[in-house]
Amino acid sequence: IYQGDVAAGKSKSAACAACHGADGNSLAPIYPVLAGQSANYLAKQLEDFKSGDRKDPVMAGMVAGLSPEDMHDLAAYFAVQTTKAGTGETNEAGHKLYIGGDSTREIAACIACHGVTGKGVKQAGFPGLTGQSQEYLTKQLVSFRDGTRNNDNNGIMRNIAIKLSDANIEAVTQYITSL
Ligand code: HEM
Ligand code: HEM
Known part of the structure; x- marks a missing residue:
């Protein structure tokens, strides 16, 4: 199974930055953080948005033109970015x-x-x-x-x-x- 290429993913990620941030640390609370996420998980979500198994009108449009290779490259790129720790309160x-x-x-x-x-x-x-x-x-x-x-x-x-x-x-x- 193709594991994705980080450099190729970076070059394909410009379209994602407006919402998810250039490094996957998203720009608003409604957009999930992709930085440091499991690459397997990210690739699966992209496939699911494309197949319709996961429904979101915005993401459906984003993935419509992506090949399986593109999805693995993007997943590989975001997976190696650094997640910021949470700043919320415990309870x-x-x-x-x-x-x-x-x-x-x-x-x-x-x-x-x-x-x-x-x-x-x-x-x-x-x-x-x-x-x-x-x-x-x-x-x-x-x-x-x-x-x-x-x-x-x-x-x-x-x-x-x-x-x-x-x-x-x-x-x-x-x-x-x-x-
Ligand atoms: C969700 C990737 C572009 C808005 C997601 C998820 C992934 C992803 C993997 C699921 C994350 C998770 O389950 O934790 C990407 C990639 C993009 C891209 C690779 C570029 C090709 C965009 C853009 C927007 C956007 C440009 C805004 C216009 C959203 C929203 C969700 C989401 C709103 C959450 C959907 C929900 O609530 O279930 N994206 N995204 N994404 N993305 Fe993107
Ligand atoms: C996904 C929360 C227990 C396995 C998620 C997501 C949230 C969440 C918020 C969505 C992540 C995202 O969109 O980025 C929780 C909470 C739990 C819990 C609050 C306890 C009350 C578990 C347990 C398992 C599990 C016990 C394993 C047996 C998964 C898996 C997904 C997921 C596999 C991804 C599903 C997919 O492919 O879309 N969980 N979880 N979770 N969780 Fe949990």
């Missing part, structure tokens, strides 16, 4: 849910896949969450919960999100911004 309820899940409601702990410091598990394609805004994180969890984002293989995130209350989502997303 007790969010910390507890992130590290321990909730066994009474069979909610798996986020830490198992997204890691102690929120960096994810790169080879497995488990995305890093560090540096993302609370707004973006909330939008994704709500979308997994209501099914409008359903590109997570086997419903891995949906099965968790359907058990999260609005208060759970508010607490855990705020906690993640502290990582």
Whole structure:
């Protein structure tokens, strides 16, 4: 499988900079940070926007002209950029849910896949969450919960999100911004 070329990715990334920043540190809270993200995960998202498995009108337009090679090059470029640490506040309820899940409601702990410091598990394609805004994180969890984002293989995130209350989502997303 083609792993992508960082230099080629850089030269193809000008079209992304207006929203995601030249180095993948995005320019507004609604745009996800791409810097330091798992390359496997980034390439999968681009493929999913193209196939329609993940729906976003803006990104659908962006990927329409990209080949599989372009997607891997772009993913390789953004993956090696530096993520900025979060600057948000921690909170007790969010910390507890992130590290321990909730066994009474069979909610798996986020830490198992997204890691102690929120960096994810790169080879497995488990995305890093560090540096993302609370707004973006909330939008994704709500979308997994209501099914409008359903590109997570086997419903891995949906099965968790359907058990999260609005208060759970508010607490855990705020906690993640502290990582
Ligand atoms: C999401 C890549 C251009 C707006 C994403 C994601 C990737 C990506 C990989 C998913 C990130 C994640 O799941 O954490 C790219 C690349 C671009 C590009 C490689 C250039 C070829 C743009 C531009 C805009 C934009 C120019 C704004 C006009 C967005 C938005 C989302 C997003 C709003 C979030 C969609 C949602 O809420 O689910 N992009 N992007 N992107 N991108 Fe881009
Ligand atoms: C994606 C949060 C638990 C596996 C995501 C995303 C968020 C998130 C916000 C979207 C990332 C982005 O768009 O950039 C959480 C929270 C959890 C949790 C708050 C705990 C309550 C888990 C667990 C696993 C997991 C336990 C593994 C068993 C994944 C995977 C994706 C993902 C594979 C990417 C799906 C795709 O390909 O689009 N998670 N997660 N997560 N999460 Fe979790």
